[in-house]
Amino acid sequence: MGREPAARRRGKELEEAIYQAVWDELQEVGFTKLTMDGVAKRAGTSKPVLYRRWPGRIELLAAAAVHFMPDRESIPDTGSIRDDTVALLSLMRTRMLTLGRSPMLGLLIHVSQQPEAEESHFLEQLQRNIRNLMTNVVIARALERGEATPEQLNDRLQMLPIDLARSQFLLTGDLPEGAITEIVDDVFMPALAGRAGQVRDSGARPGREGK
Amino acid sequence: MGREPAARRRGKELEEAIYQAVWDELQEVGFTKLTMDGVAKRAGTSKPVLYRRWPGRIELLAAAAVHFMPDRESIPDTGSIRDDTVALLSLMRTRMLTLGRSPMLGLLIHVSQQPEAEESHFLEQLQRNIRNLMTNVVIARALERGEATPEQLNDRLQMLPIDLARSQFLLTGDLPEGAITEIVDDVFMPALAGRAGQVRDSGARPGREGK
DNA sequence: TAGCTTAGATACGAGCCGTATCTTACGGAC
DNA sequence: GTCCGTAAGATACGGCTCGTATCTAAGCTA
Incomplete structure (x- = not known):
């Protein structure tokens, strides 16, 4: 009768889901309304999980940005x-x-x-x-x-x-x-x-x- | 016995005191920790007084900035x-x-x-x-x-x-x-x-x- | 199988928000 | 001087977010 609780994630898998939640939340509510509660809820986890990894929302945001930042580092030599x-x-x-x-x-x-x-x-x-x-x-x-x-x-x-x-x-x-x-x-x-x-x-x- | 409550201020005098409080508070706690409660308390007034004049802290800050902004508008003709x-x-x-x-x-x-x-x-x-x-x-x-x-x-x-x-x-x-x-x-x-x-x-x- | 780590749930106090309510000081009209 | 309307200031409230503490049980490791 009780609903199946979602499988418990760990490590990289969990962090990836959190980053994705941050990004989606950013898109949906914007930077000023981005909250830890919102991210935790959207990621299907809880706040302590976030605070165990990052000191606050700014640091979490920065980490998510690093995660999603395309990392092309080269400039083609165009000749001029x-x-x-x-x-x-x-x-x-x-x-x-x-x-x-x-x-x-x-x-x-x-x-x-x-x-x-x-x-x-x-x-x-x-x-x-x-x-x-x-x-x-x-x-x-x-x-x-x-x-x-x-x-x-x-x-x-x-x-x-x-x-x-x-x-x-x-x-x-x-x-x-x-x-x-x-x-x-x-x-x-x-x-x-x-x-x-x-x-x-x-x-x-x-x-x-x-x- | 009861302490003398401070004289009640109005109009320009009151607003000036509020602007000053905003500026002092900015100096002391910084922008991110600037709160309506803090400004009200420092100005010796209360939040409703602030909200009757400005919609929120950003608008209050902007008004205070206008108030304190030096208004020299001319550029001397230096010749070059x-x-x-x-x-x-x-x-x-x-x-x-x-x-x-x-x-x-x-x-x-x-x-x-x-x-x-x-x-x-x-x-x-x-x-x-x-x-x-x-x-x-x-x-x-x-x-x-x-x-x-x-x-x-x-x-x-x-x-x-x-x-x-x-x-x-x-x-x-x-x-x-x-x-x-x-x-x-x-x-x-x-x-x-x-x-x-x-x-x-x-x-x-x-x-x-x-x- | 035992044990350790840690995800996830929940609850909490604190701070700030923005608003509602009430008293009362002040200023203007007369 | 008196009356009255405006608005200052005090207080309290519900709501949200913060960051933390506590507890359980899931899942990995030995």
């Missing part, structure tokens, strides 16, 4: 810094859309109030990864190709496309294809060209190397 | 687009530091989940105001001076310093003097120069002017 940068921003787009705007803002708030935040390891790791791809792959290739010189590429300039992409996403919640090409073609490439025209700041001699 | 831009970013810096990183992120989350959000009128108003100062003052002056041409200045490029400044603030919680000059001198001015060198997009041939 322009297209490589577009590819990098597309990767950024994929990741940011996976995480979502509110969760990303939520993680940022958490970081901003708990500077040591081990849990935000995740956000910083994404950030660091993107940064490395820019400097060690896109820029490095550009230097090899002779598309740019080291003096030309200060830190700000190297991070320019990334910063603009993140800014756009945090403000609008999206990073459309068109925005990417605008960032690259209307800002980044001109900025590179501008620095090329006056390679050394001291000897600024605009427009002397002839077209 | 470079220095005008620095002045604009300094204004942005002042405003963002007044609001604070977490509150700004919190308002952004609120906007992101309630798109119509009338209350975030405040954030968008700040944004719009800065935008207007950039296009209608800084850029307009530059065009008058002949420092730039209209074709040179697409939307992305015009918003570049603002976007970078906001990005920096949201990530680090600050916008130091040095960051401002880097944004302007290492990115914005070169980008302008780059667009000047190749006014029409059709002729853009990146990486061809090298040695």
Whole structure:
């Protein structure tokens, strides 16, 4: 007569179900209304199971995000810094859309109030990864190709496309294809060209190397 | 025997005290722990008084921010687009530091989940105001001076310093003097120069002017 | 089969939410 | 000065979420 209680899950199987519950709950009620009770209920488990694994909802969210984050880490060599940068921003787009705007803002708030935040390891790791791809792959290739010189590429300039992409996403919640090409073609490439025209700041001699 | 109950405040006097309480509470417990109970208690009043005026804590926070926001709206004419831009970013810096990183992120989350959000009128108003100062003052002056041409200045490029400044603030919680000059001198001015060198997009041939 | 780990159920106190109710201080009208 | 309407301030409430404590029994391991 008593209904069959669901089989008891453990380890990876259980965690996977919890992550899925987090993701579904995010989709359904949104970040601000994401609760531990809600996740536990949806996952068919109970709160203590969650608290045994994560300190709180932010850390649980971060873990779920890690779990669902696509982990493509390579930028195809397109042959030009322009297209490589577009590819990098597309990767950024994929990741940011996976995480979502509110969760990303939520993680940022958490970081901003708990500077040591081990849990935000995740956000910083994404950030660091993107940064490395820019400097060690896109820029490095550009230097090899002779598309740019080291003096030309200060830190700000190297991070320019990334910063603009993140800014756009945090403000609008999206990073459309068109925005990417605008960032690259209307800002980044001109900025590179501008620095090329006056390679050394001291000897600024605009427009002397002839077209 | 009974202690003298504090004199009952009304109107502007009361609201001022509430705003001050919000600000103090923000300072003391931080954005995520800012509660209506806490504000009411600190202001020496009670929750119904707050809820009669604002729908919730986010709206109360926004109102307090408006109240404390310095309202300098002018950018001195420094004689160059470079220095005008620095002045604009300094204004942005002042405003963002007044609001604070977490509150700004919190308002952004609120906007992101309630798109119509009338209350975030405040954030968008700040944004719009800065935008207007950039296009209608800084850029307009530059065009008058002949420092730039209209074709040179697409939307992305015009918003570049603002976007970078906001990005920096949201990530680090600050916008130091040095960051401002880097944004302007290492990115914005070169980008302008780059667009000047190749006014029409059709002729853009990146990486061809090298040695 | 015995025993250990831990999933899952349940209950709890605490804190905050937003609202309802009530008293009473204050300000304006006369 | 008196009367009255408005709104401040106190209090209490139900509801939700938090994070934890306690207990059971399921399932793995020896």
